Amino acid sequence: PELMRIMMDDYGYEWDTAWKIVIDTMGFTNHTVLSEALERWSIQQMKTLLPRIYMIIREIDNRFQEYVYTTTHDRDFVNRVQIIRDNQVHMAHLAIVGSHSVNGVASLHTRILIEDLFKDFYRLWPEKFNNKTNGVTHRRWLTYSNPQLHSLLSDTIGDDYVHEPSQLIKLLDFVDNEEIQNRFLAIKQERKQILIDYIKSELDIEVPLDSIIDTQAKRLHAYKRQLLNALHIMYLIQTIRSNPEFTMHHQTFVFSAKAAPSYVLAKKIIKLINNLSVIVEEDARLSKFIKVVFIPNYNVSIAEILLNASDVSEQISTAGKEASGTGNMKFMMNGAMTLGTYDGANVEIDSFVGPEDDIIFGLRVEDVRALIQGGYNVWEELEKNPDLKAVVDSLIDGSWADGDVDEFRVIYDELLFKNDEYLLIADFEAYRLAQLEVQRRYQDSKGWARSMLINIAKSGYFSSDRTINEYAEEIWDIKSLK
Known part of the structure; x- marks a missing residue:
């Protein structure tokens, strides 16, 4: 969302142009399947500390929900994948929506993302998902x-x-x-x-x-x-x-x-x-x-x-x-x-x-x-x-x-x-x-x-x-x- 703010507020781009730049720029590498490590931020806290960022996230979520419902005609599906839910911003959902690539860091891990943790998102965008097994120097x-x-x-x-x-x-x-x-x-x-x-x-x-x-x-x-x-x-x-x-x-x-x-x-x-x-x-x-x-x-x-x-x-x-x-x-x-x-x-x-x-x-x-x-x-x-x-x-x-x-x-x-x-x-x-x-x-x-x-x-x-x-x-x- 910060890159969206920069593109629109500092450089004057319209939403659609800024969003394309963000999507083309961002990739999301997931490093955990533990639910406690998938961050969720309080709406109230974000509104207070980052009001403009929250405004952008809310608009991203509104547009995303509209896209999902148009694609699936399934309200339960929309509820599962929406970014803002239960008075929290689901950061992993935001990362997937705002990226052109989503990858796990081992073959089994990526399979779990596709088949379990992010299976609804995989249904929407299978082409985004890929594996990049970690390495060491x-x-x-x-x-x-x-x-x-x-x-x-x-x-x-x-x-x-x-x-x-x-x-x-x-x-x-x-x-x-x-x-x-x-x-x-x-x-x-x-x-x-x-x-x-x-x-x-x-x-x-x-x-x-x-x-x-x-x-x-x-x-x-x-x-x-x-x-x-x-x-x-x-x-x-x-x-x-x-x-x-x-x-x-x-x-x-x-x-x-x-x-x-x-x-x-x-x-x-x-x-x-x-x-x-x-x-x-x-x-x-x-x-x-x-x-x-x-x-x-x-x-x-x-x-x-x-x-x-x-x-x-x-x-x-x-x-x-x-x-x-x-x-x-x-x-x-x-x-x-x-x-x-x-x-x-x-x-x-x-x-x-x-x-x-x-x-x-x-x-x-x-x-x-x-x-x-x-x-x-x-x-x-x-x-x-x-x-x-x-x-x-x-x-x-x-x-x-x-x-x-x-x-x-x-x-x-x-x-x-x-x-x-x-x-x-x-x-x-x-x-x-x-x-x-x-x-x-x-x-x-x-x-x-x-x-x-x-x-x-x-x-x-x-x-x-x-x-x-x-x-x-x-x-x-x-x-x-x-």
Whole structure:
């Protein structure tokens, strides 16, 4: 609406001319399917603070409603898509109406926009909708932050990939080369040592060099399901304690995250993870098999140490909730196995590398929808799995909080009295089995190295170079200077 104001008030254009300029100029990239993140602004607030802008929005909405009714002759349809409704300005609706292009940021995300979130708008303007899968700059997340891997790639396929990331595919010719495999594994150990030294200096936790580094590094939110990871660790602790014959390859569960200051649940999950870390650290038998590390205040500098040292990339959001994610791409570029749900850009990673070179588990979007529509009941789900029920019940028996039964009650209540909104309980068994698959595959070091090299070779698609080129050619209609 501000561009409309400029065109009309500052430059004197008539409405139709100004509107064409706006439509031709604007593109809307949606980055979330979470309803709480789709902004709605109070009419009263907007009238008070931005009276001229509100006047323009109201006129846009009036004209849009007239167009929709003329097109559909369906008053209910008009009510669903109108911009101003329930005393609020629906900003996503305004963005769609005022843009020539609407895109999601991963193939699954775009499908959800078309089939669910914005399906009425897709019915009006199917030609507006398109997908632009996110990307990351491989020059920072591989070339710069992992010079050892860059050296291996340069020696093996040359350094053209720095400017043409699609050239990484040449590495496929070397994934069965034992010398390259051994060199990659040595590089991974070198990067692990850097991370281990950092953890020791910052957190005073000692991590063995031969441990599987299993990392979940991202903003802490219920839908990203750091809690699922924590519940599995609690399950492991209870299993190790109760079974004297238990054995596994040592695995270090690394978390790094930030949480909004007022997000109580997220803060409690961080507290739980830190308590688990202390409990493991103080128990020699637990430490024989696992470590738990929480690196606070996740940022780019930490990511540059963490991503390239990791063996496993945890991307375990509830299917249909993550628009894309980019951490999954950074881990992939540095040779980490994706352990993830069929969500966001995981879908495309899986389409590139396949089930032999990633580990995808759990409910898919269709399963989530069917489960909820079918009357999912978390209490009934827990009764089917006594071991998991014992883990959940331990949240309120003081096991993880020096006897304080109320410390983690908010987490317990979130799971049970909100009916497991993000389906952690529903996905737990599949996640547990996926973790066993990590253990199984890691025993074959050559096979693991081969999988990691395949991931690196096929990561070129996820460079932001490709993403930006697609925006430039298909949305912005601009040409490269080269």
